[in-house]
Amino acid sequence: MTTPSEVPNNGASAADQASALTPVLTARWGQKDAFTRRVYERNGGYKALRQALQRTPESIVEAVKDSGLRGRGGAGFPTGMKWSFIPKDSPKPTYLVVNADESEPGTCKDIPLMMADPHVLIEGVIISAYAIGAHHAFIYVRGEVLHVVRRLQQAVAEAYEAGYLGSNILGSGYQLDVVVHTGAGAYICGEETALLDSLEGRRGQPRLKPPFPAVAGLYASPTVINNVETIASVPSIVSNGAGWFRSMGSEKSPGFGIFSLSGHVNRPGQYEAPLGITLNELLEMAGGIRAGHELKFWTPGGSSTPMLTAEHADLPLDFEGMAGVGSMLGTRALQIFDETTCVVRATARWVDFYKHESCGKCTPCREGFWWLVQILDRLEEGQGTEADLDKLLDLTDNIAGRSFCALADGGVSPVNSSVQYFRDEYIAHFEHGGCPFDPAASALFDLERKEEAGAKA
Template sequence: MPLTPVLTKRFGTNAPWLIENYLALDGYEGMKKAFAMQPDEIIALVKESNLRGRGGAGFPTGMKWQFIPQNDGKPHYVVVNADEGEPGTCRDLPLMMNDPHSMIEGIIIACYAVRANHAFVYIRGEAVHAIRRVTTAVNEAYAKGYLGDDVLGSGQRFDITVHGGAGAYICGEETALLDSLEGKRGQPRLKPPFPATNGLYDAPTVVNNVGTLASVPYIVLGGAAWHKEMGPEGSPGTSIYSLSGRVKNPGQYEAPMGTTLRELLDLAGGMSRGKALKFWTPGGSSTPIFTDEHLDVPLDFDAVAKAGSMNGTSAVMIFDEDDSIVQAVLKWTEFYEHESCGKCTPCREGNYWTAQILERIWHGEGTREDLDTLLDICDNILGRSFCALGDGATSSISSSLKYFRAEYEQLINQHTAAPALTGATA
């Protein structure tokens, strides 16, 4: 199937972030069409399209919207999770920088569908450039009458508040994000209750990713059948795959869900140093690693899960035969140790100890017992944390020991300091 840009169709055009240029390419046409429909019809359309959340878990978007209780007398909210902060992830920021109005249009349609009047865009605090660009785009939408009172004569009021976070990775977890929005320390909440019924300010709340909402206007315009023509039946649509590491042309590549790494490498010009592929992440550092034997696994939610990992955020980090798996896993683990909010013991203590053990192994001071201890600690973190940060932190450790245990043992057997790898990607 030929690659037809959807989410990235405006990338590379003249200043696509300006509202006039957005309007020239079907901008806000989906919103106008949505206003001619009933809110429940929009939810049914998104549900029929089988759009799944692009934030990592792949939860069906229409079903999430359907969970919002109606006629409950409470305000409803739409919250955009734009706190992109995991190593390797880099697709929400390019979307917001190049095409912020597609997200804004998706937000308005989502607000209309779930009967919400106010939305919040929570952007990672370090991404000052994205905060400024989205804020400017929101102001443009207000000036055009697409936000504010009586939008396009619909009798509806829609408001968007852009909020800059404080740079905590944990705030990418939806309930920690909600706590942070409320002015509290960003920590995950115990679930249930879920945000759909008790979210922002204890009111029904939809939390969606940037890419998820940016897909909605295209689905409203093109229809559910059109959306399902791209990608596999269980995970239709396109995805922006972020390729980084040992690849000639790193960057964002939009392709139908289910595209393989072999195909993505062809698009990106192949391996950068002429070396063989050694290991890679299908969905960021919190997903179990794959090896060269997984080159032809379709990169969609179901196929990747069947192969033993997660599609996650489609953040594909690529490493070649000269890269050390132990060093990469150590760097990722140090990240999770630093970013653990400390609320629950398994994650707070477990990541501290796995980082210490990996550091010891990397410097040639480890023992064979350390490998069993690592797996034991991972087992005590997995499924025992308040949120998925703990689970994600164990993924690279356990999967690397599954595929590359011999490399760990080699470092242990040497009993000498491991050489520093110049330019190693982690």
């Protein structure tokens, strides 16, 4: 995959390219053996940890607060504020949990980060745990990515060997143990409380809140849960200061982030840039839309964020910019689709994913997505009516905001936004008796249905 260090100039000046890219987390990805402690230390790794251990935990929390770092897992909640919610007088132990259960369709930033440079995450875990007073930390990883699990386990072992983990870390008297825990492959475990249930050995299902994890999280103890990229950003803030971090990005969405471009672009990959960059700027670095085609629709943060169109390509990709047009920045998973893509088919496939991944705990989610899939399949086959569109929107209205977690809200996002921007395309399907824009996809759909019918017979 393309990384910032590999992005060609594309006719832009060196100064323009430098201002558009901020290779911090991705700076070492192209180096040989970047995943080893030796290379990480050669590039200044673990110096931030030494600095942090010379400071008070409270000062680290304040530094992260001052930086304005917001959660990089999708919600964008201020990280330092989340840390400050941990009660100071609790008799129970405090835990740090890293959410590495990357499962959002289109999201592919945390896995390459852990694969290419796991020690920046390990250093971030140690500093963050020190800041909140935790002596046990867990990195919860999807079990399917066995190569990443092994890479993390190797990095943790190297950190223990060097005295960065264990008892009396670097002679400071601070103690921390880190466990790499593999999940069983459920999208729902990306939701923080479902992750905690899975970590405790139970079926991954979201919990009713309150109480919130900061008060009663893992093992009913105070717990901080952060995304991989969030924790990996902490060492650079400690090393360079909150002002340095705030010098990038926008006022309310400061700093840098990894933008994952996939789909109909010439050079899909990871582009680390300041928050507030636009899709058009990223597309220019990615070589643009494939030749002879034009942008039709895109997602700013994975399939659970409302889709946008070409008219939104110059909006700032930050939390406020996306909220201003009714979408979300999410995980910055930019899925790019040109005019050859049937929006009805794409939406149906996304909704089918959410139906499959629903844990079944909440009736609106469990039953609602089943009905959405039936209606969308009928519409795609050209057998629906305009009344079905109203029924779709009525269903989404009865699903969103009525479940324990955000899976339901995210799952209906592509439905609402696709009808908002492409209602005419839905209508064209049942007027033409099928997809009028993508004959190949329609033929493939018919073939799939014939095979399914034959299998049932």
